[in-house]
Amino acid sequence: MIDDMNKDIESEDELDHKKRGLGRGLSALFDDDDDDEIVAAVIGEQVNVENGAIKRSNLGVEQLEPGSFQPRLQFDDSSIDQLAESIAVHGVLQPILVRPKKGEEGKYEIIAGERRWRAAQKAQLHEVPVIIHEMEDQAAMEIGLIENLQREDLNPLDEALGYKRLMEEFDHTQEKLATVMSKSRSHIANMVRLLHLPDSVQAMVREGSLSAGHARALVTLDDAFSVAKKVVSQGLNVRQTEALALKISEGVKAKNKESSSKDPDTVALEEEVSNALGMKVSINVKKGGKGSLKIDYKSLDQLDDLLHRLSQSSAHM
Numbered sequence: 001m002i003d004d005m006n007k008d009i010e011s012e013d014e015l016d017h018k019k020r021g022l023g024r025g026l027s028a029l030f031d032d033d034d035d036d037e038i039v040a041a042v043i044g045e046q047v048n049v050e051n052g053a054i055k056r057s058n059l060g061v062e063q064l065e066p067g068s069f070q071p072r073l074q075f076d077d078s079s080i081d082q083l084a085e086s087i088a089v090h091g092v093l094q095p096i097l098v099r100p101k102k103g104e105e106g107k108y109e110i111i112a113g114e115r116r117w118r119a120a121q122k123a124q125l126h127e128v129p130v131i132i133h134e135m136e137d138q139a140a141m142e143i144g145l146i147e148n149l150q151r152e153d154l155n156p157l158d159e160a161l162g163y164k165r166l167m168e169e170f171d172h173t174q175e176k177l178a179t180v181m182s183k184s185r186s187h188i189a190n191m192v193r194l195l196h197l198p199d200s201v202q203a204m205v206r207e208g209s210l211s212a213g214h215a216r217a218l219v220t221l222d223d224a225f226s227v228a229k230k231v232v233s234q235g236l237n238v239r240q241t242e243a244l245a246l247k248i249s250e251g252v253k254a255k256n257k258e259s260s261s262k263d264p265d266t267v268a269l270e271e272e273v274s275n276a277l278g279m280k281v282s283i284n285v286k287k288g289g290k291g292s293l294k295i296d297y298k299s300l301d302q303l304d305d306l307l308h309r310l311s312q313s314s315a316h317m
């Protein structure tokens with residue numbers, strides 16, 4: 001229990017999952033042995049490390065600062081508080097991975113372990129154990145992103161942004177990223193698609209009112225925010241949301257197909273009458289000058305208003 005709480009509250013199964021996904025990866029950086037070889041977290045290849053390139057030490061919390069490659073935009077205060085309680089009693093059991101900050105002697109940038117650093121400050125610790133590792137920006141960013149992306153509690157949008165950065169800034173393909181992360185290619189693709197949603201819908205995902213599964217179903221909709229509000233207010237599950245999104249999409253396709261088959265004059269007349277009535281009007285012209293006119297109303301009040309206006313018009317005739 002103590003180790004689980006102080007290692008970002010991860011289960012043994014999750015740690016095993018990480019080791020399978022990253023080779024020895026990040027776990028090698030945190031093991032207690034002094035191996036001379038560190039397996040690169042990003043691609044699982046062995047990297048020869050010269051003596052002195054990696055150093056274990058204790059540093060003052062004020063000497064550390066958050067890394068510039070942190071994908072997590074939000075930190076759960078309750079989770080940090082829980083971790084701080086463990087650290088206050090048992091200390092920081094898992095070292096924080098850092099690298100020297102360029103141009104500032106005695107300062108270090110956190111590559112992996114920002115939650116532990118934040119919790120240590122809440123626990124009023126003055127020093128924390130660290131692993132100091134000299135590395136270039138690319139390696140620092142990849143390790144920082146992947147270490148955080150392996151966390152089960154990472155916000156879906158932060159996860160999606162992390163994948164996007166790895167693909168855009170380091171030319172990872174979805175296939176390679178799926179292998180590195182021990183995820184399916186479809187999972188990577190579906191998560192990145194969330195970034196195509198409007199900001200208003202993304203905000204609902206961040207605050208937890210809309211799950212990633214619900215949000216994925218809305219990606220292709222033009223008015224995703226209105227549908228998202230309906231999903232939340234009606235308490236629809238993911239399958240119901242997918243069915244609703246499909247119905248809306250098919251309706252839009254049918255409407256577009258219908259509009260494309262009409263001549264411009266008919267479309268213009270539909271728009272003119274719709275604006276005059278304040279209701280959607282469809283005009284279908286058939287051969288021989290025949291046709292039909294359809295008026296869609298949204299409520300009985302609208303229908304009553306329409307009938308009243310028609311009766312008023314007929315009375316003046």
